[in-house]
Amino acid sequence: MVARLIDEDPEGAYGYSKVALRLASRVAAVREAAGFAAYANQKYSEALGEFRAARRMTGSADLWPVMADCERGLGRPEKALDMAGAPEVNKLDKAGQVEMRLVVAGARRDMDQLDAAIVTLQSPELASSSVQPWTARLRYAYADALLAAGREAEAREWFGKAIEADRDGSTDASDRLAELDGVAFVDAFVEDESDGEQADDETETETETETDVEAEVDTEVAVEADTEVEAPAEVPVEDEVRVEDDVEDVVGDDDVEDGKN
Known part of the structure; x- marks a missing residue:
């Protein structure tokens, strides 16, 4: 031993x-x-x-x-x-x-x-x-x-x-x-670790950017959903008749005849 x-x-x-x-x-x-x-x-x-x-x-x-x-x-x-x-x-x-x-x-x-x-x-x-x-x-x-x-x-x-x-x-x-001879040796393992750290940083940056873009898209969709114009409700038949009568009263019979001509 x-x-x-x-x-x-x-x-x-x-x-x-x-x-x-x-x-x-x-x-x-x-x-x-x-x-x-x-x-x-x-x-x-x-x-x-x-x-x-x-x-x-x-x-x-x-x-x-x-x-x-x-x-x-x-x-x-x-x-x-x-x-x-x-x-x-x-x-x-x-x-x-x-x-x-x-x-x-x-x-x-x-x-x-x-x-x-x-x-x-x-x-x-x-x-x-x-x-x-x-x-x-x-x-x-x-x-x-x-x-x-x-x-x-x-x-x-x-x-x-x-x-x-x-x-x-x-x-x-x-x-x-x-x-x-003035030859300097470099530790390749340290360089690899540095490269790995740099690659990790780049990956994290890319991930953050993608997350930001997705967040912006979600925000735009939400805004569009909030500002969507609602379709007008249907007008009852009685109200339609009432509107027509009002128009005839305002225009007058002579104007209607002229319109027909």
């Missing part, structure tokens, strides 16, 4: 390591796992103690570079440099020696010795065209040291070489190179 969680959930890995220590503190693999869990959580003093315990149990020098890096984490870069000159370094395999070189270069940088850090990283492993598990990290460290020393053009070149060797994405060399 420590190995499974240590990259994505260092705190969870640390919790499992403490349980393992209570159950089997005399097992070297448990002490080593506990050391790496503490190291991932920047508990350098605790990690160093676990690594020393594991080394005593196994007699192996494999943990020597990470022990030296713990000294760096504790603010003792000089101690890390002393460890780089110890006989244990000669017992390391190629990967361990490269790791030790990286630790020494970091210690030099901790002491503001940038030129010494650059020289420390200049090695046959750095110049080799073959890609090994440590190649990307070695090239990245060299590029970063060059950039810290103000050698930007060379740093850009070596960040590019680190990208070529970084097959599993163990470094952020591509991001560093993009920063040097």
Whole structure:
């Protein structure tokens, strides 16, 4: 569980390591796992103690570079440099020696010795065209040291070489190179959210407009209904006769005769 969680959930890995220590503190693999869990959580003093315990149990020098890096984490870069000159370094395999070189270069940088850090990283492993598990990290460290020393053009070149060797994405060399080239990354998800909000606003506006139009139409229909002229009621027959008699009285018989002519 420590190995499974240590990259994505260092705190969870640390919790499992403490349980393992209570159950089997005399097992070297448990002490080593506990050391790496503490190291991932920047508990350098605790990690160093676990690594020393594991080394005593196994007699192996494999943990020597990470022990030296713990000294760096504790603010003792000089101690890390002393460890780089110890006989244990000669017992390391190629990967361990490269790791030790990286630790020494970091210690030099901790002491503001940038030129010494650059020289420390200049090695046959750095110049080799073959890609090994440590190649990307070695090239990245060299590029970063060059950039810290103000050698930007060379740093850009070596960040590019680190990208070529970084097959599993163990470094952020591509991001560093993009920063040097002035490339800015935009969060597309934020833009999509903005577009969605804008589209929602437009939809709401259209809905409001349609509602207003419908309201106006309803109002016009209501007005027309209120102002409709009512048809005149039918006039009774008696009233019609009375009207005719009144007209004859007003017009007179002579006028009627003239009208007939």
